[in-house]
Amino acid sequence: MRDVAIIGIGTSRFGKFPDRRFDDLGAEAVRAALADAGVGPRQIQVAYGARIFLDQITAQVVLRDLGIAGIEMINVENACAGGATAVRCLWKDIASGFYDIGVAFGVESMTTSPMAGKLLAPSPDDIDAKLGSNMPVVFALIARRLMATHGATPVDFAQVSVKAHQAGALNPAAQYQKTVSVDDVLAARTIADPITLLECCPNTDGAAAVVMCSLDLARRLGARAVKVRASVLSSAGYFFRKGDLTSFDAGRRAAHAAYDQAGLGPEDIDVVELHDAFAPEELVHYEDLGLCRPGDAVGLLRSGATALGGRIPVNPSGGLLSLGHPLSASGVRTVCDIVQQLRGDAGARQTPDARIGLAQMLGGNINGLEMGAASIHILERL
Amino acid sequence: MGEIIAPDFHAGVMVGAGPDLRLIGARCPSCGQTFFPAPMRCLACGSATLGPLTFDRSAVLESFTTVQMPATSFAPPYTVGYVRLSEGPRVFAPILVDGQMLTIGMPVTLMEIAIGRGETDRRRAYGFRPLPPAQT
Numbered sequence: 001m002r003d004v005a006i007i008g009i010g011t012s013r014f015g016k017f018p019d020r021r022f023d024d025l026g027a028e029a030v031r032a033a034l035a036d037a038g039v040g041p042r043q044i045q046v047a048y049g050a051r052i053f054l055d056q057i058t059a060q061v062v063l064r065d066l067g068i069a070g071i072e073m074i075n076v077e078n079a080c081a082g083g084a085t086a087v088r089c090l091w092k093d094i095a096s097g098f099y100d101i102g103v104a105f106g107v108e109s110m111t112t113s114p115m116a117g118k119l120l121a122p123s124p125d126d127i128d129a130k131l132g133s134n135m136p137v138v139f140a141l142i143a144r145r146l147m148a149t150h151g152a153t154p155v156d157f158a159q160v161s162v163k164a165h166q167a168g169a170l171n172p173a174a175q176y177q178k179t180v181s182v183d184d185v186l187a188a189r190t191i192a193d194p195i196t197l198l199e200c201c202p203n204t205d206g207a208a209a210v211v212m213c214s215l216d217l218a219r220r221l222g223a224r225a226v227k228v229r230a231s232v233l234s235s236a237g238y239f240f241r242k243g244d245l246t247s248f249d250a251g252r253r254a255a256h257a258a259y260d261q262a263g264l265g266p267e268d269i270d271v272v273e274l275h276d277a278f279a280p281e282e283l284v285h286y287e288d289l290g291l292c293r294p295g296d297a298v299g300l301l302r303s304g305a306t307a308l309g310g311r312i313p314v315n316p317s318g319g320l321l322s323l324g325h326p327l328s329a330s331g332v333r334t335v336c337d338i339v340q341q342l343r344g345d346a347g348a349r350q351t352p353d354a355r356i357g358l359a360q361m362l363g364g365n366i367n368g369l370e371m372g373a374a375s376i377h378i379l380e381r382l
Numbered sequence: 383m384g385e386i387i388a389p390d391f392h393a394g395v396m397v398g399a400g401p402d403l404r405l406i407g408a409r410c411p412s413c414g415q416t417f418f419p420a421p422m423r424c425l426a427c428g429s430a431t432l433g434p435l436t437f438d439r440s441a442v443l444e445s446f447t448t449v450q451m452p453a454t455s456f457a458p459p460y461t462v463g464y465v466r467l468s469e470g471p472r473v474f475a476p477i478l479v480d481g482q483m484l485t486i487g488m489p490v491t492l493m494e495i496a497i498g499r500g501e502t503d504r505r506r507a508y509g510f511r512p513l514p515p516a517q518t
Contacts, residue, residue: 119449119451119453121453121454124454127392127395127419128474129454130392130454130455130507131455131462131474131475131476131497132449132453132454132455132456132460132462132476133462133474134453136449136451137449137462140447141445141446141447141462141463141464142445143447144445144447145444145445145486148445148486189450190450191449191450191451192447192449192451193447193448193450194447195447238425239472240415240417240425240426240470240471240472241426242472245444245464367419367474368421
């Protein structure tokens with residue numbers, strides 16, 4: 001295994017663009033990542049494309065007009081963790097020496113998908129889906145447990161959204177560039193109590209891409225490289241083994257594996273991007289990532305430590321709640337945002353002197369398993 | 383309650399009808415792990431054979447939410463939650479509320495319900511409702 005670096009990042013606009021094709025969004029992100037890396041299309045040796053909705057050979061279609069064809073291309077799906085899975089697979093190819101340089105991207109056109117305007121549900125054949133389960137329901141049930149076991153209140157959940165929108169308002173790439181108040185969030189219509197509309201991520205169209213290569217090649221290219229300290233992907237365990245609803249076993253397992261691989265601990269992390277599709281879940285991830293002790297998530301949030309300017313900013317991009325959530329793009333986008341932080345390019349949202357950052361993404365909801373997949377990347381400024 | 387004449391919403395998870403409705407799953411004769419629904423083999427110890435298990439009707443409410451957006455078979459508002467069956471499994475299910483205040487930890491009992499989008503799409507399913515206060 002050899003050291004791997006990220007040398008280019010790129011994202012498309014995030015928002016509702018029902019008139020833009022997925023390949024147009026994807027190409028915008030990949031073109032930006034190639035330009036950022038200073039790499040031409042013919043240098044790319046392998047490509048991973050992630051997408052859920054809805055047809056075939058996404059990578060081939062997205063890369064076609066960029067002048068990338070004929071190389072090995074792999075299309076992946078892993079619910080909301082699809083993009084992170086593409087990044088992880090590219091890392092494996094380069095770390096193991098199969099290839100020296102490649103691109104991983106995720107793209108989703110949610111407004112043209114069959115899920116547009118609906119609550120994301122598991123497979124229609126799933127027993128829980130038939131009985132009314134969907135993503136906001138899952139997180140609402142977690143939220144109610146957090147209220148019972150952690151002393152969390154609706155104001156705490158609202159505060160997660162307020163924090164996300166404060167960051168998003170400073171991010172020119174965000175879908176919602178406006179702040180909201182706790183009162184705004186609580187007054188928004190209820191989706192699945194205690195979750196309100198402003199505690200749900202929006203339908204978003206968008207794409208994100210990274211160019212990755214061996215650290216040796218990055219140095220020869222003179223690129224602005226960020227080193228990959230850990231790349232982890234874990235799938236969910238059985239639901240019958242799950243303890244309380246307020247923790248994801250797969251999330252904890254991925255975190256332990258990532259810290260182990262990096263030779264680091266949660267105390268070494270300067271900035272975090274994570275899956276905040278629904279506001280209450282951010283509290284679960286604080287504990288699963290070890291940002292605080294089990295049971296202390298509410299205290300960590302209330303302390304302001306995870307806000308912009310805090311000890312350990314979480315989602316300084318605005319997160320899925322404000323930046324938006326094009327499902328398969330988000331797991332690449334979180335990596336892009338951590339690279340931006342480690343380069344010192346995050347402007348008003350910059351974490352001072354960020355050296356180590358963590359990008360987490362998870363997804364999936366199906367009966368019998370506690371979720372779908374969890375991925376973590378830990379990156380280091382060189 | 384009127385008789386529900388409709389196909390089951392999901393095969394192999396219920397037996398009986400009306401007040402005799404029960405959920406059916408499996409128990410591993412080797413390690414004792416209980417499952418709902420029944421898997422093909424024991425997911426805990428790997429044993430290839432599982433014994434059938436008919437669950438008691440009683441359960442405890444672990445969490446609940448009332449949903450204000452439509453789902454495939456439900457018009458809003460509808461309430462769902464996780465209940466813990468007496469024999470162990472945690473089950474996602476509709477929760478039937480009739481004016482009661484739901485609380486985590488309250489006892490609930492199985493009941494037969496109909497789900498679907500109308501007369502032409504009606505299936506028999508299970509739900510849970512709070513137990514009435516104990517009679518003195």
